[in-house]
Amino acid sequence: MSHPSIRIDRSSRLPLYSQVAEQLERAISTGDLAPGDRITNEVALAADLGLSRPTMRQAISVLVDKGLLVRKRGVGTQVVQGQIRRPVELTSLNEDLQRAGQDPHTRVLGCRPLEADEHTLAELQIPSGSVVWDLHRLRSVGDEPLAVMHNVIPLDVIDLATVDLDRVGLYEAMRSVGIHLRVAHQRIGARRADAREAGLLGEHRGAPLLTMSRTAFDDAGRAVELGNHVYRADRQTFEVTLVDR
Amino acid sequence: MSHPSIRIDRSSRLPLYSQVAEQLERAISTGDLAPGDRITNEVALAADLGLSRPTMRQAISVLVDKGLLVRKRGVGTQVVQGQIRRPVELTSLNEDLQRAGQDPHTRVLGCRPLEADEHTLAELQIPSGSVVWDLHRLRSVGDEPLAVMHNVIPLDVIDLATVDLDRVGLYEAMRSVGIHLRVAHQRIGARRADAREAGLLGEHRGAPLLTMSRTAFDDAGRAVELGNHVYRADRQTFEVTLVDR
DNA sequence: GATGTCTTTATGTCAAGACAAAGGCTTGAC
DNA sequence: GTCAAGCCTTTGTCTTGACATAAAGACATC
Incomplete structure (x- = not known):
């Protein structure tokens, strides 16, 4: 149950969920969060960061949609065991x-x-x-x-x-x-x-x-x-x- | 501003947002919602269906993620002008x-x-x-x-x-x-x-x-x-x- | 010892409300 | 007539609170 350190800046114009998602993604890419690690549950994470649960959930969803995390009801959220790949994006x-x-x-x-x-x-x-x-x-x-x-x-x-x-x-x-x-x-x-x-x-x-x-x-x-x-x-x-x- | 007719079944075990998303998608594929159409705004749609706005928003998000709808702040949500394509899915x-x-x-x-x-x-x-x-x-x-x-x-x-x-x-x-x-x-x-x-x-x-x-x-x-x-x-x-x- | 049931844990779904910000339109001033 | 300011609409973000449901383990029973 890995607990990455995340700092949020409420004065930033970047949305909170986006700040959290970015830092989680960085933690994964640096190996701070290793493949297979289970992250702290949504409720506790939200409480720790002073965020509401929907906001925390939205942050995690960003990475789930990117294929970096998987959620399993009753179990938790884990880091996918694959190396990071840069997928096709909507850029030229x-x-x-x-x-x-x-x-x-x-x-x-x-x-x-x-x-x-x-x-x-x-x-x-x-x-x-x-x-x-x-x-x-x-x-x-x-x-x-x-x-x-x-x-x-x-x-x-x-x-x-x-x-x-x-x-x-x-x-x-x-x-x-x-x-x-x-x-x-x-x-x-x-x-x-x-x-x-x-x-x-x-x-x-x-x-x-x-x-x-x-x-x-x-x-x-x-x-x-x-x-x-x-x-x-x-x-x-x-x-x-x-x-x- | 097209207003598709949607019925929701609260006794179904299928989530509400999923029911709405399915019926919206069907409306698009049948041409009931034509490419370029602007759909009724989230707040009004939610009220009409007796749903909360987050639930309605989640339903729309499903179709936005599929590339069928686009949202634009201050303007509304519109149907994408492309023909429907079946993308690669996680099936064999x-x-x-x-x-x-x-x-x-x-x-x-x-x-x-x-x-x-x-x-x-x-x-x-x-x-x-x-x-x-x-x-x-x-x-x-x-x-x-x-x-x-x-x-x-x-x-x-x-x-x-x-x-x-x-x-x-x-x-x-x-x-x-x-x-x-x-x-x-x-x-x-x-x-x-x-x-x-x-x-x-x-x-x-x-x-x-x-x-x-x-x-x-x-x-x-x-x-x-x-x-x-x-x-x-x-x-x-x-x-x-x-x-x- | 195997099986079934309860408890715990964590995600999944839903509600009601509030404020922020962007786009477009109208209105008014010059 | 043109440009800018302000207003309205609509989506974007965030909060608090609640109950449902799946998975896994603990426990009791047969």
Whole structure:
């Protein structure tokens, strides 16, 4: 029954449950809370920290949803026995790489308005005849090409002509004009590289590629981006954590 | 501002928030709640149904976490504009296929105890020298081979010798001995088929395969299963829904 | 010695209320 | 006519309190 030391700051604008969740997560990642450890029960923890039980419970729920803790009624809450993995998050690949200490850069292969085809209209739920941005980019790390990225974005979402996409990530640009991404559906598959992809990625034609198609929605539920990316299979995998309720 | 009709049954053993969440989800899937619709605010909904606001909020949270609804402070809660997709869940592929109306069958290629190697020991967090089940299976639908599956399971988790794995799914078998899966880490990638895989899957050597490695944990946080599966890329993709909090 | 029942412990569910903060709209001043 | 201030709506956060239910162990009984 491990009892991590947690300090809360009621003057902070960060929510209390969030402060607790962060410190619990840090305790797990530093090994302060070891895999298999049972943490103090919710009621006692809440009392110790001067919090109400729902608040404490919400903090724990954050980590349960992340797959770091498991709850069992009548028993307690324990740390999952797995090593910490960084799952796919709703951030751009660019930001992922930057955080990982890599030095990604991006070359714009093409960016122009285009009349949307049937499939695009359906995915983005926009009226027939709509015009969208058609953006092709190549992402690399150092000298190594990593991914060929194709994005489709409704014209009224953002004016890409005013954005320097060689230097600014797409998601970063969208955030800067007040678009908050909330939900994304992704479909991950694999196939052979065609001639164009092989050339861009420095692979042979027919090499296995990891494919990812994404539809992203903002906080008003509107579809704001379509992504259709292919990755060199030897350079990229996707991590996913599933939690059963 | 759409106001779905919801009935709650206080005598049911199903939690109230769960009843509401289910009916809301059904309203969305039937189109009763259309994409883009704003639903009645939490306070009014709770009052109408005779529930407290936290309970109503919990119900909505279920659907927000599933990516069906988005909330925006000061504005309201809206239905996401995307078509409904069935994401990867913590069920076996076998059950997924059965639900989809397919007729999957499984052939056991090999199942025997084996001393665990370094990597397995680390992933399962078990002491050096431990013995594990080493299970190889081929999954098909109709005449079409679909996946080559390799699982590793600690000996003390379940006695596979007493299970008819040609007829019973692995997860089903584990549930029947009281093991409740709660969390899984999955890593999805791609590579070329080797000779053995190509033969089993009816593909050419070098064909692109979708790979999935999974570590699954039970409700006590213990690692109980390792999966290392390869899928024919033309027959399988993975759906994932990401939600930003 | 095996089985069943009670007690303890901890999470699961639910209620009622309060204040904070963000977004959007209206109103008013300049 | 434009911009800013203020108001209203709605979700976000937090508190206190209560009862239900599953798991595990202790205990008594057969």
